[in-house]
Amino acid sequence: MGYLVAAYGVLWAVSFGLVFSMVLRQRRLDAELQAVRLLVEEESDLEAGQ
Amino acid sequence: MKRQRETLLLGMTILSAVLVLVALYLALIGAPDADLSSETGRYAQRIIYFHIATAWVGFLAFFVTFVGGVGYLRTQRRVWDIVALSSAEIGTVFMLGVLVSGSIWAKPAWGVWWVWDERLTISLVQFLIYVGYLMLRTSVEDPSRRARFAAVYGIVAFISVPINFIAIRLWRTQHPLMFGIEGGGLSDNMMFAFAFTLISFSIWYTTLMWHRIRLEQFRDDVEQLKQKFLA
Numbered sequence: 001m002g003y004l005v006a007a008y009g010v011l012w013a014v015s016f017g018l019v020f021s022m023v024l025r026q027r028r029l030d031a032e033l034q035a036v037r038l039l040v041e042e043e044s045d046l047e048a049g050q
Numbered sequence: 051m052k053r054q055r056e057t058l059l060l061g062m063t064i065l066s067a068v069l070v071l072v073a074l075y076l077a078l079i080g081a082p083d084a085d086l087s088s089e090t091g092r093y094a095q096r097i098i099y100f101h102i103a104t105a106w107v108g109f110l111a112f113f114v115t116f117v118g119g120v121g122y123l124r125t126q127r128r129v130w131d132i133v134a135l136s137s138a139e140i141g142t143v144f145m146l147g148v149l150v151s152g153s154i155w156a157k158p159a160w161g162v163w164w165v166w167d168e169r170l171t172i173s174l175v176q177f178l179i180y181v182g183y184l185m186l187r188t189s190v191e192d193p194s195r196r197a198r199f200a201a202v203y204g205i206v207a208f209i210s211v212p213i214n215f216i217a218i219r220l221w222r223t224q225h226p227l228m229f230g231i232e233g234g235g236l237s238d239n240m241m242f243a244f245a246f247t248l249i250s251f252s253i254w255y256t257t258l259m260w261h262r263i264r265l266e267q268f269r270d271d272v273e274q275l276k277q278k279f280l281a
Contacts, residue, residue: 001093003094003155003157003158004078004093004094004097005109006154007094007097007100007101007150007151008078008097008100008151010150010151011100011104011150014144014146014147014150015145015147018139018140018143020260022262022265025265025269026265028267029264029268032272033272033275036272036275036276036279039280043279044270
């Protein structure tokens with residue numbers, strides 16, 4: 001029984017690891033996109049001020 | 051159109067989760083016990099349902115990487131490179147699952163965690179080959195060179211799949227042959243659980259691919275925006 005639990009545990013852990021890494025990368029990209037958006041807004045504010 | 055696609059992806063994700071849970075039920079409870087004398091052996095035999103389905107996804111993923119490589123070399127279109135990368139990543143993760151779950155099954159079945167027989171060694175080498183593929187991608191800076199190198203590597207690396215598949219048919223290995231010319235040795239209920247698991251995992255792989263490709267395209271969009279505004 002222990003081997004069965006261990007094997008399925010590992011398979012689930014590996015699968016969730018993959019999904020989790022994809023979620024993390026998505027979040028990192030969201031943050032990057034947010035940073036670029038802020039930069040664009042700042043730049044257009046500066047241009048509007050000149 | 052985009053909204054429809056997002057809804058479809060959500061539907062696929064939910065469907066995959068439900069199917070994999072049903073497959074888990076079939077593998078652990080639904081399928082009948084194997085005709086084995088020891089209790090440990092009967093429990094351990096249930097590992098095989100997910101072990102083989104995981105290997106199937108690994109092989110399928112490496113085939114898609116091969117197709118992506120051919121597609122990229124023929125068209126030079128980035129989408130093929132994304133397909134190849136996404137599939138190689140998923141395949142490598144699943145192959146890791148195959149190696150570990152197989153090793154856990156081997157302990158009660160053979161009394162050892164690992165033997166250096168042809169099938170196991172080829173599986174390990176295959177896993178390392180695709181780890182190499184992912185490492186290669188991180189080591190080349192220029193995107194078009196990276197895609198070209200990766201495409202060639204992905205095509206050549208695919209040779210490991212048929213070799214791995216025929217290893218237990220070609221050599222006298224310790225690894226059991228589930229489906230040979232003489233038949234599989236599975237009862238109808240076992241075969242149903244097995245087929246259901248294979249189909250569920252294939253749909254799960256498709257869903258994972260969709261998510262992974264979407265992520266890579268999103269990365270490209272962010273990169274383009276950065277180039278555009280930071281230049």
